[in-house]
Amino acid sequence: xxxxxxxxxxxxxxxxxxxxxxxxxxxxxxxxxxxxxxxxxxxxxxxxxxxxxxxxxxxxxxxxxxxxxxxxxxxxxxxxxxxxxxxxxxxxxxxxxxxxxxxxxxxxxxxxxxxxxxxxxxxxxxxxxxxxxxxxxxxxxxxxxxxxxxxxxxxxxxxxxxxxxxxxxxxxxxxxxxxxxxxxxxxxxxxxxxxxxxxxxxxxxxxxxxxxxxxxxxxxxxxxxxxxxxxxxxxxxxxxxxxxxxxxxxxxxxxxxxxxxxxxxxxxxxxxxxxxxxxxxxxxxxxxxxxxxxxxxxxxxxxxxxxxxxxxxxxxxxxxxxxxxxxxxxxxxxxxxxxxxxxxxxx
Amino acid sequence: xxxxxxxxxxxxxxxxxxxxxxxxxxxxxxxxxxxxxxxxxxxxxxxxxxxxxxxxxxxxxxxxxxxxxxxxxxxxxxxxxxxxxxxxxxxxxxxxxxxxxxxxxxxxxxxxxxxxxxxxxxxxxxxxxxxxxxxxxxxxxxxxxxxxxxxxxxxxxxxxxxxxxxxxxxxxxxxxxxxxxxxxxxxxxxxxxxxxxxxxxxxxxxxxxxxxxxxxxxxxxxxxxxxxxxxxxxxxxxxxxxxxxxxxxxxxxxxxxxxxxxxxxxxxxxxxxxxxxxxxxxxxxxxxxxxxxxxxxxxxxxxxxxxxxxxxxxxxxxxxxxxxxxxxxxxxxxxxxxxxxxxxxxxxxxxxxxxxxxxxxxxxxxxxxxxxxxxxxxxxxxxxxxxxxxxxxx
Numbered sequence: 001x002x003x004x005x006x007x008x009x010x011x012x013x014x015x016x017x018x019x020x021x022x023x024x025x026x027x028x029x030x031x032x033x034x035x036x037x038x039x040x041x042x043x044x045x046x047x048x049x050x051x052x053x054x055x056x057x058x059x060x061x062x063x064x065x066x067x068x069x070x071x072x073x074x075x076x077x078x079x080x081x082x083x084x085x086x087x088x089x090x091x092x093x094x095x096x097x098x099x100x101x102x103x104x105x106x107x108x109x110x111x112x113x114x115x116x117x118x119x120x121x122x123x124x125x126x127x128x129x130x131x132x133x134x135x136x137x138x139x140x141x142x143x144x145x146x147x148x149x150x151x152x153x154x155x156x157x158x159x160x161x162x163x164x165x166x167x168x169x170x171x172x173x174x175x176x177x178x179x180x181x182x183x184x185x186x187x188x189x190x191x192x193x194x195x196x197x198x199x200x201x202x203x204x205x206x207x208x209x210x211x212x213x214x215x216x217x218x219x220x221x222x223x224x225x226x227x228x229x230x231x232x233x234x235x236x237x238x239x240x241x242x243x244x245x246x247x248x249x250x251x252x253x254x255x256x257x258x259x260x261x262x263x264x265x266x267x268x269x270x271x272x273x274x275x276x277x278x279x280x281x282x283x284x285x286x287x288x289x290x291x292x293x294x295x296x297x298x299x300x301x302x303x304x305x306x307x308x309x310x311x312x313x314x315x316x317x318x319x320x321x322x323x324x325x326x327x328x329x330x331x332x333x334x335x336x337x338x339x340x341x342x343x344x345x346x347x
Numbered sequence: 348x349x350x351x352x353x354x355x356x357x358x359x360x361x362x363x364x365x366x367x368x369x370x371x372x373x374x375x376x377x378x379x380x381x382x383x384x385x386x387x388x389x390x391x392x393x394x395x396x397x398x399x400x401x402x403x404x405x406x407x408x409x410x411x412x413x414x415x416x417x418x419x420x421x422x423x424x425x426x427x428x429x430x431x432x433x434x435x436x437x438x439x440x441x442x443x444x445x446x447x448x449x450x451x452x453x454x455x456x457x458x459x460x461x462x463x464x465x466x467x468x469x470x471x472x473x474x475x476x477x478x479x480x481x482x483x484x485x486x487x488x489x490x491x492x493x494x495x496x497x498x499x500x501x502x503x504x505x506x507x508x509x510x511x512x513x514x515x516x517x518x519x520x521x522x523x524x525x526x527x528x529x530x531x532x533x534x535x536x537x538x539x540x541x542x543x544x545x546x547x548x549x550x551x552x553x554x555x556x557x558x559x560x561x562x563x564x565x566x567x568x569x570x571x572x573x574x575x576x577x578x579x580x581x582x583x584x585x586x587x588x589x590x591x592x593x594x595x596x597x598x599x600x601x602x603x604x605x606x607x608x609x610x611x612x613x614x615x616x617x618x619x620x621x622x623x624x625x626x627x628x629x630x631x632x633x634x635x636x637x638x639x640x641x642x643x644x645x646x647x648x649x650x651x652x653x654x655x656x657x658x659x660x661x662x663x664x665x666x667x668x669x670x671x672x673x674x675x676x677x678x679x680x681x682x683x684x685x686x687x688x689x690x691x692x693x694x695x696x697x698x699x700x701x702x703x704x705x706x707x708x709x710x711x712x713x714x715x716x717x718x719x720x721x722x723x724x725x726x727x728x729x730x731x732x733x734x735x736x737x738x739x740x741x
Contacts, residue, residue: 089701090697090700090701093701093704094706113702113704114704117703117704118704139597147597148596149595149596149597149598149600150596150597150598151517151597151598156688156694156697156698156701158701161414161415161698162413162414162702164414164415165413165414165415165425166413166425168415169424169425169426175415176417176517176598176604177414177415177416177417178417178688179417179688179690179694179698180687180688181685181686181688185686185687185688188497189497189688192497192498192516193501193502193516194497194516194517194607196597196598237398
């Protein structure tokens with residue numbers, strides 16, 4: 001795991017060596033770079049259960065990891081041709097800006113300033129989240145409004161710090177922020193009761209709670225104090241690469257809507273005897289030339305779905321009710337099922 | 348220079364074989380290529396920033412920071428600017444550096460003297476401490492102390508010292524003095540006492556040099572600085588009250604809190620640097636000519652006076668330059684604070700960086716800050732070094 005615990009150092013290295021080197025790489029087409037290296041460099045979390053963590057065999061697994069795999073399968077035809085770069089909340093953007101990675105899929109909230117000011121392009125939303133609080137049940141509180149005077153553990157370098165400051169200011173109550181660099185250390189501080197509650201994205205809290213010794217001793221407070229649309233992102237300036245990243249995500253969502261699964265995608269993609277639905281035919285490449293428009297093979301989407309399944313399958317595998325996290329689909333259900341997940345059409 | 352009979356080629360080759368001219372030529376070449384190299388880096392970075400659509404400049408320092416800081420030596424809230432957040436972080440760094448330097452110096456001199464002690468146990472204890480702290484990475488020591496403090500009792504089971512001071516894994520909660528207006532008079536007396544002490548010390552030194560008679564400067568200065576203002580406070584009816592911390596729902600309320608992060612960082616920095624300073628002190632004392640000590644003994648100076656009047660003044664000349672290095676190291680090492688969440692300038696700067704995206708500007712602020720702090724320390728120490736060096740001249 002490339003856990004850069006000294007981000008200051010990595011920034012310095014970034015400033016000294018990588019920025020000057022960008023002249024050579026920034027203009028080049030990212031797709032060509034990925035093909036030349038025959039490997040996709042994908043930025044992921046340093047370790048967050050369900051989203052990106054290592055399994056018993058040391059392989060990266062998770063919701064975000066599967067997006068990396070789908071993209072690699074669509075571009076290179078092999079879901080295993082991914083080099084995972086685990087990044088902290090702070091060094092993820094410099095890593096992407098400097099070209100250390102080609103795509104960042106790391107529970108990253110889509111905000112105006114990140115999209116516009118940091119020179120990044122969000123390609124969509126793969127998880128609609130919001131910031132919440134987790135606290136021991138023994139505290140005996142039922143709402144975040146009762147937290148006056150509490151100590152709150154926060155992971156630094158995220159929008160979380162800003163939402164927290166806003167929440168306490170608008171409710172006119174005081175608190176002591178305890179800012180900590182990584183999820184693991186913040187968790188340790190929370191478990192030692194250095195702070196009363198720990199705040200993060202609600203999905204992340206569920207993931208953290210799942211790893212506690214006694215998950216049932218802790219409760220997630222009902223307040224969701226922010227909108228956190230999480231999604232993958234790429235650098236500004238390469239529209240073709242952004243299109244590829246965007247439509248791989250859309251293909252996974254559309255596949256769920258159209259009933260294309262990991263199991264039936266090969267059968268449906270057949271030119272003869274495959275699906276009768278023209279949108280499925282266009283998406284899977286048995287009809288039209290959408291792959292060529294993206295600069296990819298005709299069966300790019302079929303490969304991606306074959307590798308990881310559709311959005312619903314990915315969610316169920318890593319986050320759903322049958323996993324340790326036990327998250328409901330909620331907002332992340334398809335728009336046809338009461339959620340707000342909605343992919344533009346393949347037309 | 349060149350004789351008229353020499354050909355042109357000989358003249359040129361003479362330029363080449365002249366060591367001085369060749370040296371100048373090479374130096375010019377090196378300077379020019381260095382300048383070119385840096386010009387290229389700056390140009391390249393500027394071009395790339397523009398290409399990536401990233402704004403540069405220091406205008407962002409005026410924007411609202413929108414995040415909170417737990418340890419503030421000056422007024423700050425989330426509506427304050429990024430610039431003010433940097434100021435708060437800078438002061439936090441200065442705080443831990445000053446506290447650390449004071450403690451490390453004390454530990455260093457104590458352990459340095461202990462190590463030279465003829466008592467076997469004392470010198471062994473000192474040696475074990477030095478070897479243990481000097482050879483373990485500072486980062487681990489910081490985390491070690493942090494974990495130790497986190498293992499203290501929780502808030503509800505705080506260790507209470509006389510019901511006014513509370514110790515728990517969220518730090519040390521102490522009573523906070525609240526000053527009333529009349530305290531300004533006391534403050535003025537303290538300042539007057541300090542100035543008086545300064546002149547008294549000068550007078551006493553002169554008299555000592557002229558007549559050899561000593562004056563108890565130490566005791567009289569305590570009387571001037573603390574005694575007189577203390578008496579006046581009694582007359583003014585104690586214009587200071589203490590705000591005693593009270594157990595609240597989550598934390599203690601009132602009083603002020605020293606965070607576990609500050610304590611852990613301070614302990615680790617002082618103990619680590621103290622070990623290095625003790626070696627500096629030891630080498631300085633060993634550098635004093637043996638004859639000096641024997642002479643002091645021969646004229647019958649008691650051991651304490653021998654150390655204070657004969658050994659230390661001479662040892663200081665050797666000690667101060669490497670001591671300055673240790674002070675600079677301590678200040679710079681304080682940036683490791685970021686691991687345990689002590690909000691120093693680096694920790695706050697990284698939050699600012701993450702929110703504003705101004706990587707190069709933030710790094711340049713770090714550099715300017717540490718450079719200024721280091722140069723100030725060096726300046727002060729050089730001035731002190733000159734003073735101790737002058738003693739030798741007399």
